[in-house]
Amino acid sequence: MKGNEAIAHAAIRFGVDGYFGYPITPQSEVIETLMEQAPWKTTGMVVLQAESEVAAINMVYGGGACGKYVMTSSSSPGVSLMQEGISYMAGAELPSLIVNVQRGGPGLGTIQPSQADYFQTVKGGGHGDYRLITLAPDSVQEMADFVALAFELSFRYRNPAMILSDGVIGQMMEKVRLPQQRRRRTDQEIREQCPWATLGRTPDRAPNVITSLELDSEVMEKNNERIQAKYRVIEEKEVRYEEVQCADADYLLVAFGSAARICMKTIELAREEGIKVGLLRPITLWPFPMKELRRYADQVKGMLSVELNAGQMVEDVRLAVNGAVPVQHYGRMGGIIPTPDGVLDALKKKLIS
């Protein structure tokens, strides 16, 4: 099935309580699949087509405030509209899942694939000091698997999580093994797992108030410090990445999502020519595999960050290695997908010759 369809099926099977979304290419199959599956008849999952992405993300805020598993999906221009809500959820420390099946920008741009929302996703996007847990799938299987992982991390740390995909992964068809159907949690289970949730105030506790507002600067700074401390824990514990033929590599490709798929072929082509190339694929874009990249700086002669954009993740790769080895970028924009040959040529021109 398609990556987008896999997300929808995985959400139902995970026991998601609510999906709120607005159609946009190239990810409308998510809501279409949900509407076709009609999970409200089986698991009781709510599926609602909102009037805008602004409304959709605020519905997610409301559902997250109730401690429910709630999610939305969109593509780049729609995700821009959601930034306010994402910032509010980070501020109010609400869990949720947002899926971005990226397309090319800026503006209305193109409906073709892109990875140009890296900055928006991992550097902020909305206002204020916050971070978004970001998972980057490179297969239809990971589209399905990361639904559960994103909710797990999101609830563990009370922070929104994003699956940052792109039009290639969303639209391509692969075999996928879906998880077993889980039942949705009862309100009583939610009360136990999320004592902060607004499910109605029981006599044994004070009112639960979900807010990001605090006008006393002293207290607001403390709130920020608490949130930042949480981010440091996530950076320490939740980095995920994949290494491909890195052990003997002289050159390292760094790529996520569909770009990483292309780099797999580049590794083959390069090794046929006797150039030892490996790939480090960040699975979490935030937290970013800083230490792991720094380690490879002692081994390789150079790194090439391959992205479907003008050069965004390359800045984090450079920060990670801090000048220890040359780091270059190769990318295509506007919905053009780099070829394995193109990546190999860029590697030779920018780092070898």
Add this chain to the structure above:
Amino acid sequence: MDIETIKSPENLVYAKPELLNDHHMHYCPGCSHGVVHKVIAEVIAQLGLQEKTIGIAPVGCAVFAYNYIDIDWQEAAHGRAPALATATKRLLPDRLVFTYQGDGDLAAIGTAETIHAANRGENIAIIFINNGIYGMTGGQMAPTTLRDMKTSTSPEGRDVATMGNPLRILDMLALLNGVCLATRVSVHTAAAVKKTRRMIKKAFENSMAGKGTSIVEVVSTCNAGWKMTPEEANDWMVEHMFPYYPIGDLKNI
């Protein structure tokens, strides 16, 4: 009669609603918000819904509504309360879910969320405070500011040729099939407060009965923003606001 006698339970003629806590309200003296808060607290208790109610607070003067009524609350982004309420009520259909919104929140920045929640007939109650001005930010023009009314962003008075006409959004909402109650009330006299209590109760009952969206517009004063005494503000509201925003039901099914 000494103070202790006056305070004794058998002589008590008025008590603060149980759900209204002891936090000092930040509202200006003379403002309508405090009265509406009290009425909401009374009605929730009267219906026995204190354990089943989730309130959605707006951005505006009532941003701190959650500090005063002892129920669970969500604080929304400006204008988005009906979106939060939509999800909350759909995910928790046996709860009472209401939003509390001002005119800027509901009729300017949140117009789309308001109209579409009502059009879907979400089983929520919307308490809409219309005082014709942005109070929290210091008295700027609202969508509901009357023609020729002076505010800090219409210092010469609202010029409808360039600033548009005051928006009667309740009239628009009443047209929608999803809406079961669209009514205008006020809280400037004891009788008016009584009527408001009745309509808010109806709105909450509608939410629990799944009858659709209920909107109770409270035509209110903002004496600080209007730069009047509370009494002058009440008179001004009756004389100027009521003709344009007439009190009564537009729809009550």
